[in-house]
Amino acid sequence: MHVWRELSEVPPGFGPSAVTIGNFDGVHRGHLAVLDRTVQAAAAHGWRAVAITFAPHPLAVLHPERAPQPLSTVEHRLELLADTGLDAVLMLPFTAELAQWSPRRFVQEVMADALGAHEVVVGSDTRFGRRNAGDIGTLRELGSELGFSVDEVADRLAADGARRWSSTLARELIASGEVLEAADVLGRPHRVTGVVVHGDHRGRELGFPTANLTTDAIGAVPSDGVYAGWLVRPGENGEPGACSRHDTGERLPAAISVGTNPTFDGEERRVEAYVLGRTDLDLYGERVAVEFVERLRPTLRFDGIESLVDQMNADVARCREVLGVNTPA
Known part of the structure; x- marks a missing residue:
């Protein structure tokens, strides 16, 4: 699996690709549902499967006092992402400057121009761009203009059937010592x-x-x-x-x-x-x-x-x- 730590490291003419985006902290089972769908879409069309993620966590830059404890090291996250069958990960350095990019600029320069996205696979709660203004609706609008489709993966529920798999749920369970239940969310x-x-x-x-x-x-x-x-x-x-x-x-x-x-x-x-x-x-x-x-x-x-x-x-x-x-x- 290729790992690019700057947008400039993506080879010119890369693509076509199936792309997903997220922090992927902990690479839990909810993330895996999205990542697996991305890999499947790429395999079905002979494309490449790529995940866009960030380091550090955006909140560590924008609101350090609210930044959550990470569930995994960057190295462990990359190993877990590699296990999904991805062809590449673009790990963008999250900076105050990147936080100001509009949703359009991010989609245009990263997904369309650099990665040659033909399909973007995301979870229901995906947000991106300045002030998290971009969502699935934004992606669909830009996709129709820039030539990619959007596949929304529905939320997956934890064992109690009431809460969705998420990094937040994993942290809550860990904080209360419920590590068996946290393992159900994380898959390990x-x-x-x-x-x-x-x-x-x-x-x-x-x-x-x-x-x-x-x-x-x-x-x-x-x-x-x-x-x-x-x-x-x-x-x-x-x-x-x-x-x-x-x-x-x-x-x-x-x-x-x-x-x-x-x-x-x-x-x-x-x-x-x-x-x-x-x-x-x-x-x-x-x-x-x-x-x-x-x-x-x-x-x-x-x-x-x-x-x-x-x-x-x-x-x-x-x-x-x-x-x-x-x-x-």
């Missing part, structure tokens, strides 16, 4: 990615050495608690492998803690992961991802070390059950 476990740094080393002293992620790790962090999940080490490109055909990294079963460690009167909120049964790993300085499969319990304050260790052993046993990992003989 949610992950947080960061560099492993030194912590207080209490886990090692207790026999449960943990990998502590930097506080600027990327990915919406679930509510405080203990989770069963996976620690993913870097693949060949130095990025923790996605749950995809690009996954060349090592995936290790882990018990993940999110919180301030109240038993020791901690103040800093951390994400830390204990790889089950492993005390030999040296992960310091590595960029890793932790994936949240299921919430086991809330964060608790224990009266002493013995009761804490007993609970940690119980957490590890429960993690093995959830992840289907055998207990060592």
Whole structure:
């Protein structure tokens, strides 16, 4: 899959193509419905399938105080987009100048002139251009003038049948610790990615050495608690492998803690992961991802070390059950 990070990188004469547009944060199942339709349209006509997306998130430029926590790193987003069968992704740098482009200018210069769009596939809530003035109606009007058709993909509903799959829904579920439900929206476990740094080393002293992620790790962090999940080490490109055909990294079963460690009167909120049964790993300085499969319990304050260790052993046993990992003989 080709990745262009500037409009000028699109080869002259590119096209014809089927094009879609969106932030694609998390590349959730609602996004996949649109992306799959784009790939199918391109294959049916012998065109190329292209997604237009942005980095950073537009709100991070226009209203930083309202910008949501990302659901994925840019690298992970690109890996997930590649898995859909797209031929190319145009990842436009979102700037204050681009935000001022009118819907007509954006469609003319990006979709029609640069990408040679013959069909544009979008979800029902698509908005674009200055002040989000462009919508599906705008696309249809411009398409009739510029020579492309518009295919609207209806919203898909989450498991409860009441809410549509969206990045907002995924974030809400993650924030409340409902990582199983979030995985239903995303189509895979949610992950947080960061560099492993030194912590207080209490886990090692207790026999449960943990990998502590930097506080600027990327990915919406679930509510405080203990989770069963996976620690993913870097693949060949130095990025923790996605749950995809690009996954060349090592995936290790882990018990993940999110919180301030109240038993020791901690103040800093951390994400830390204990790889089950492993005390030999040296992960310091590595960029890793932790994936949240299921919430086991809330964060608790224990009266002493013995009761804490007993609970940690119980957490590890429960993690093995959830992840289907055998207990060592």
